[in-house]
Amino acid sequence: MLAAAEDRFERVEVASACHLVAEAIEREILSGRLRPGDGVGTEAALCRQFGVNRSTVREAIRMLEQGGLVQRGGDRRLYASLPRYSGLSSRVSRALILHEVTFRELWATARVLEIAAAEQAAENADAAAIDALEENQARAEQALDDPARLAELDSQFHSLMSKASRNRVLDLAREPAGLLFFPTTEMICRRVPKGAARMVAAHRHLIEALKARDAAAAALWMARHVADWRKGFERAGRDLDEPVERVFARHALRAPY
Structure with missing residues (x-):
C-alpha cells in the first residue's frame, strides 16, 4: 500500500529559463506596456535584467520571433512587433x-x-x-x-x-x-x-x-x-x-x- 501511494504522482516539469524569459517579455507586449516598434533591449541588457546567460536570452528571442512578437530591425536591435494573428x-x-x-x-x-x-x-x-x-x-x-x-x-x-x-x-x-x-x-x-x-x-x-x-x-x-x-x-x-x-x-x- 505504501509503494502504491508513493507512485501516485508524476514528476513535475519545471519551466526552463528561456520559457520564463519569453513569457515575461510576451506579457509586456500583450499588456500594451511594450508597443509595436518599441525597443525590447539588447541581448546584453536582457541578460543583465533577467540574470541569465546569453544562450538563454537568444532561445527566448527565437521563440518570440517565431510567434511574431519580436523582430530585428535593420540595426539588428530587437523591437516589439505586431504578430500574425x-x-x-x-x-x-x-x-x-x-x-x-x-x-x-x-x-x-x-x-x-x-x-x-x-x-x-x-x-x-x-x-x-x-x-x-x-x-x-x-x-x-x-x-x-x-x-x-x-x-x-x-x-x-x-x-x-x-x-x-x-x-x-x-x-x-x-x-x-x-x-x-x-x-x-x-x-x-x-x-x-x-x-x-x-x-x-x-x-x-x-x-x-x-x-x-x-x-x-x-x-x-x-x-x-x-x-x-x-x-x-x-x-x-x-x-x-x-x-x-x-x-x-x-x-x-x-x-x-
Whole structure:
C-alpha cells in the first residue's frame, strides 16, 4: 500500500529559463506596456535584467520571433512587433480560426458575451475597475489618429469591462473571441470615417453607466457599440461570411504598420 501511494504522482516539469524569459517579455507586449516598434533591449541588457546567460536570452528571442512578437530591425536591435494573428491567440482562439469561423459568427457571439459583461460590470464594478477603465479612456482619447494603438486600447477596454463584471466564468468564456477583435477594429479605425470617434464615445457612455450602476444603460450602449462594430466592418468593404483568418491575412498585407 505504501509503494502504491508513493507512485501516485508524476514528476513535475519545471519551466526552463528561456520559457520564463519569453513569457515575461510576451506579457509586456500583450499588456500594451511594450508597443509595436518599441525597443525590447539588447541581448546584453536582457541578460543583465533577467540574470541569465546569453544562450538563454537568444532561445527566448527565437521563440518570440517565431510567434511574431519580436523582430530585428535593420540595426539588428530587437523591437516589439505586431504578430500574425494566430501567434497571439489562445488554443481556443486558434481552433476558431482553424474551423474557419466567419465574422458574422464572431459578431453574434460577441454581442451576447459583451452585453452580459457590461450588465454585470454595472452591478459589480468597484472603484479600482472604474479607475482602470478611465485610464484606458484617457489614452484612447489621445490615440484617435493612431488606428493600431486605438485598436489595442479597445481590446483592453473590453477585457477590463469583462473583469469588472467579477464573473470569472464569463471572463474566461469571452476571452477566446475577444482575442479576435483587434485586427477588425484596427481596420475599421483606419478605413471608416468617424469610426474611431464613435468607438471612444461609446466607451465613455459605458463608463458612465457603470458609475451610475445602471445595468440597462450599460447593456444598451454595449449593444450599440457592437452594432457599430459590424456596420464598420461592412463599410470597410469586408464580407460578413468570409473566414476571419482570410480577412485578417489580407488586411495584414495591405496595412502600413
